[in-house]
Amino acid sequence: MPTVTMRVNGKTVSGEVEARTLLVQFLREHLRLTGTHVGCDTSQCGACVVHVDGNSAKSCTMLAVQAIDADITTIEGLADGETLHPMQEAFRNNHGLQCGFCTPGMVMSAVDLVNKNPTASETEIREWLEGNICRCTGYHNIVKSIQEAAENVGG
Amino acid sequence: MHDFNYHKTSNIEEAVKVHMGAEDGTYMAGGQTLLPTLKQRLAAPTDIIDIAGVTELNTITVSDDVSLGSMATHASVANSSEVSSAIPALATLAAGIGDPQVRNRGTIGGSVANNDPAADYPAACLALNATITTNRRKIVADDFFTGMFETALEENELITSVSFPKPDKAAYMKFPNPASRYAIVGVFVALFGTDVRVAVTGAGDNGVFRPTEIENSLSSSFTASALDDTTISPDDLLSDIHAQSDYRASLIITMAKRAVAAAS
Ligand SMILES: Cc1cc2nc3c(=O)[nH]c(=O)nc-3n(C[C@H](O)[C@H](O)[C@H](O)COP(=O)(O)OP(=O)(O)OC[C@H]3O[C@@H](n4cnc5c(N)ncnc54)[C@H](O)[C@@H]3O)c2cc1C
Ligand code: FES
Ligand code: FES
Numbered sequence: 079m080p081t082v083t084m085r086v087n088g089k090t091v092s093g094e095v096e097a098r099t100l101l102v103q104f105l106r107e108h109l110r111l112t113g114t115h116v117g118c119d120t121s122q123c124g125a126c127v128v129h130v131d132g133n134s135a136k137s138c139t140m141l142a143v144q145a146i147d148a149d150i151t152t153i154e155g156l157a158d159g160e161t162l163h164p165m166q167e168a169f170r171n172n173h174g175l176q177c178g179f180c181t182p183g184m185v186m187s188a189v190d191l192v193n194k195n196p197t198a199s200e201t202e203i204r205e206w207l208e209g210n211i212c213r214c215t216g217y218h219n220i221v222k223s224i225q226e227a228a229e230n231v232g233g
Numbered sequence: 234m235h236d237f238n239y240h241k242t243s244n245i246e247e248a249v250k251v252h253m254g255a256e257d258g259t260y261m262a263g264g265q266t267l268l269p270t271l272k273q274r275l276a277a278p279t280d281i282i283d284i285a286g287v288t289e290l291n292t293i294t295v296s297d298d299v300s301l302g303s304m305a306t307h308a309s310v311a312n313s314s315e316v317s318s319a320i321p322a323l324a325t326l327a328a329g330i331g332d333p334q335v336r337n338r339g340t341i342g343g344s345v346a347n348n349d350p351a352a353d354y355p356a357a358c359l360a361l362n363a364t365i366t367t368n369r370r371k372i373v374a375d376d377f378f379t380g381m382f383e384t385a386l387e388e389n390e391l392i393t394s395v396s397f398p399k400p401d402k403a404a405y406m407k408f409p410n411p412a413s414r415y416a417i418v419g420v421f422v423a424l425f426g427t428d429v430r431v432a433v434t435g436a437g438d439n440g441v442f443r444p445t446e447i448e449n450s451l452s453s454s455f456t457a458s459a460l461d462d463t464t465i466s467p468d469d470l471l472s473d474i475h476a477q478s479d480y481r482a483s484l485i486i487t488m489a490k491r492a493v494a495a496a497s
Contacts, residue, residue, distance in 0.1 A: 097237055098234045208331070
């Protein structure tokens with residue numbers, strides 16, 4: 079069985095996996111980082127979004143072996159101890175989540191957007207969320223959350 | 234998903250050699266089509282040959298034409314200022330594929346090799362008269378796309394780059410499926426001097442095609458109104474839960490008009 083080594087949330091981790099093991103399975107089942115969710119089997123919902131070398135990616139549509147030597151950030155890697163990341167704080171302030179199932183992926187996707195485009199317009203935010211499906215909120219409060227986080231980060 | 238042997242490769246020769254030695258091998262670029270296919274058990278290769286580490290395939294070069302290495306991701310094409318100024322329609326097309334996460338990993342080589350009947354890049358290749366370069370030869374787009382999910386690629390053949398001549402004017406207009414963003418109908422129009430080339434994706438029951446009726450009308454006048462009396466027969470068009478063939482026939486004309494109006 080292949081051995082994989084990668085950095086996850088700043089720590090070097092390794093494990094033995096089958097070649098077919100998805101990155102999301104490695105994160106959830108081997109590393110017990112269950113914040114990253116699986117909401118579909120068609121690569122469409124975005125509940126599994128993590129950052130791979132600084133870019134958001136669907137961890138259900140990547141093999142663990144493809145992430146060898148990569149730098150991975152999951153939802154667990156955002157907060158600084160007890161202090162939430164500004165994006166998490168903004169989702170809390172703006173009621174940007176209801177059941178919370180889509181939230182890890184939404185937050186990871188949103189952080190990638192704000193990193194790349196801190197002045198994203200409402201339209202750009204909505205277009206960016208094309209790959210993240212939410213069955214609860216109707217998206218308006220998610221968009222508000224991202225706008226607020228972008229303002230806070232941008233100062 | 235069935236298990237397989239996984240091979241990371243770092244140059245073209247190595248990738249082709251490993252593929253040749255495999256019982257039933259398949260290349261993997263971004264995996265954004267291959268992995269969903271494997272998850273549904275629609276394919277069960279014995280070996281996966283990962284070409285993401287073949288850095289010579291990542292290049293984007295703009296000179297007389299725009300040459301995209303097969304591993305160029307949709308995001309890198311969409312964000313390239315050089316591509317945007319040379320062929321704006323190509324950057325716009327890449328920016329409209331799927332969603333940001335698919336664009337971060339999906340590549341032009343994978344899209345062209347797969348030739349999904351609803352994919353976007355095949356329309357750009359056909360309308361811009363692109364040349365597909367492989368480890369063995371050069372194939373012009375007119376000869377490359379041979380049918381639904383079918384191409385002129387032979388066993389083990391690896392796409393290394395796709396080069397697009399610069400048109401005088403071009404635009405791509407897509408009517409996307411709201412869930413997947415794949416094209417229900419996508420029309421790419423291009424003007425080279427007095428030559429008009431048009432390609433339609435999403436609609437043909439044999440994959441991407443050039444609608445001669447539209448090309449003829451636009452050759453006399455490259456204006457949206459030149460298509461007022463042009464029609465497309467629904468006979469060879471797809472009919473499915475997303476759209477019936479007569480609706481697609483009508484959408485092709487509408488999208489072609491919008492593309493001509495937007496062409497720059
Ligand atoms: C949710 C979702 C939405 C999408 N929406 C769209 C859309 O709107 N429009 C669109 O066009 N596409 C869409 N796609 C498909 C996406 O663009 C894929 O990235 C692309 O079709 C395949 O590229 P890849 O690099 O991921 O290829 P892979 O999945 O790695 O490979 C696909 C196939 O191509 C072969 N291959 C790959 N590279 C080469 C090469 N260099 N030489 C020879 N063979 C090769 C592989 O063996 C495999 O058979 C979507 C995908 C998803 C998951
Ligand atoms: S689990 Fe739905 S996109 Fe990954
Ligand atoms: S909060 Fe429930 S799916 Fe988004």
